[in-house]
Amino acid sequence: TLLYTIKFEAMATYPQVKWKQKDSFIGLSIEVTDAKKETVKTIITETSLHFEVESASEKYSFDLTFSKKVDPEKYDTKVKDRRIKLVIAKHDDCQGEWGRLTPDKPRWLKFDVDSVELTDEETIAARKLEDAKRRLESEHGPLPRDTKIKQMTDMMRGDDIARDLEQAEKELYDMMKNTYLTIYNSVVWLGYFYVFFVSILRVLIEGKSAISTNYAVIGWLLKSCQQTVILELIHSALGLTKSSFMATFIQTAGRSVVLFCVLDPEPALQTTLPCYLLVVAWSGIEVVRYPYYVVQLYQLYFPKLAWLRYTAWIPLYPLGMICEALLVFQCIAMVTDSGRLTVGLPNHLNVAFNFSKYLTLHLGAIVLGGLFLMKHMAVQRTRAMKKLRKLQQMRDVHIKEQDLIKIRKKRENRKNE
Numbered sequence: 001t002l003l004y005t006i007k008f009e010a011m012a013t014y015p016q017v018k019w020k021q022k023d024s025f026i027g028l029s030i031e032v033t034d035a036k037k038e039t040v041k042t043i044i045t046e047t048s049l050h051f052e053v054e055s056a057s058e059k060y061s062f063d064l065t066f067s068k069k070v071d072p073e074k075y076d077t078k079v080k081d082r083r084i085k086l087v088i089a090k091h092d093d094c095q096g097e098w099g100r101l102t103p104d105k106p107r108w109l110k111f112d113v114d115s116v117e118l119t120d121e122e123t124i125a126a127r128k129l130e131d132a133k134r135r136l137e138s139e140h141g142p143l144p145r146d147t148k149i150k151q152m153t154d155m156m157r158g159d160d161i162a163r164d165l166e167q168a169e170k171e172l173y174d175m176m177k178n179t180y181l182t183i184y185n186s187v188v189w190l191g192y193f194y195v196f197f198v199s200i201l202r203v204l205i206e207g208k209s210a211i212s213t214n215y216a217v218i219g220w221l222l223k224s225c226q227q228t229v230i231l232e233l234i235h236s237a238l239g240l241t242k243s244s245f246m247a248t249f250i251q252t253a254g255r256s257v258v259l260f261c262v263l264d265p266e267p268a269l270q271t272t273l274p275c276y277l278l279v280v281a282w283s284g285i286e287v288v289r290y291p292y293y294v295v296q297l298y299q300l301y302f303p304k305l306a307w308l309r310y311t312a313w314i315p316l317y318p319l320g321m322i323c324e325a326l327l328v329f330q331c332i333a334m335v336t337d338s339g340r341l342t343v344g345l346p347n348h349l350n351v352a353f354n355f356s357k358y359l360t361l362h363l364g365a366i367v368l369g370g371l372f373l374m375k376h377m378a379v380q381r382t383r384a385m386k387k388l389r390k391l392q393q394m395r396d397v398h399i400k401e402q403d404l405i406k407i408r409k410k411r412e413n414r415k416n417e
Contacts (some may be wrong), residue, residue, distance in 0.1 A: 189290035
């Protein structure tokens with residue numbers, strides 16, 4: 001029996017449970033399909049419930065601690081095809097409506113809204129609000145404290161001149177920093193947007209012939225944008241932005257080598273399909289990234305923009321990495337023949353450098369750096385999607401709070417009439 005109990009507890013899962021109440025009893029509806037009546041096990045005390053049952057394919061078990069006392073001698077169990085009905089009498093000292101069934105908030109336990117009479121709109125709205133808060137708290141922890149209350153509490157602590165001056169300095173610094181970063185991000189975004197828009201539009205209008213001439217048309221602006229992006233290393237190092245310095249360095253250095261040392265000096269590479277696709281991949285990423293940075297400066301959050309920011313990289317990063325590798329591979333043969341950027345011995349510095357061998361090493365760096373960046377973005381995407389779900393659940397709580405307020409106002413208005 002002991003081994004069976006241990007095995008049962010290890011394999012059992014939580015069923016979905018709905019609860020309702022009347023003044024004298026509470027009712028539980030346990031969602032279990034094809035339950036075996038002989039396996040139902042119910043242990044009830046004045047303050048707790050232990051329940052076990054088996055179906056044809058699953059074993060279920062759960063424990064509840066009641067917020068008030070029940071009568072363990074008065075209960076009834078009915079097993080049906082799709083659910084089990086359990087009715088437990090409330091203790092004589094705990095009759096009437098309970099505010100909640102349990103002190104804690106299990107995710108699998110919900111209030112049965114259908115059990116409330118439709119005329120009791122306020123009760124229904126209150127239960128829906130309670131369920132929304134339970135889902136939010138179970139996934140993201142306690143509800144955040146109202147910032148307005150915190151600000152009012154800080155104001156009541158007294159007038160601290162030094163603190164006020166420090167706060168004013170911080171606000172001035174934040175304003176100047178946000179203004180500078182807004183201008184920077186907007187200017188770079190305009191450049192990349194032009195590159196992306198023109199690259200796509202020319203192919204749609206001129207066809208395949210635009211691929212071979214695309215770099216000649218937008219190459220100057222692409223190089224200007226990349227030179228400007230080097231400032232992002234300084235932004236990250238000084239703490240002006242929250243971007244990872246290592247991720248920023250890998251991306252900026254890798255692009256600079258490919259653009260200024262591989263692509264720009266070799267006109268033959270500028271007319272190839274990998275060059276065109278690389279330009280589209282680079283500019284496409286930035287067209288989404290910079291608007292997201294701007295709205296983040298002002299603590300704004302647009303769900304669709306956030307989703308696009310942390311999803312667009314999934315096709316574009318691998319595309320860019322493959323195109324970079326193809327261009328570098330083609331450039332190795334060209335550099336080997338021309339000897340460009342290769343320094344031989346003897347020379348005054350007594351230093352030798354073989355650019356073709358460096359490009360061979362750079363091929364490996366493209367793969368490793370690309371994998372690092374994609375792993376970094378995958379982690380960031382997970383966090384962003386969790387934040388997005390939290391905000392959506394908070395919005396759901398807010399809407400239900402407003403619905404409850406409206407219902408209560410209607411009730412007050414009817415009383416005053």
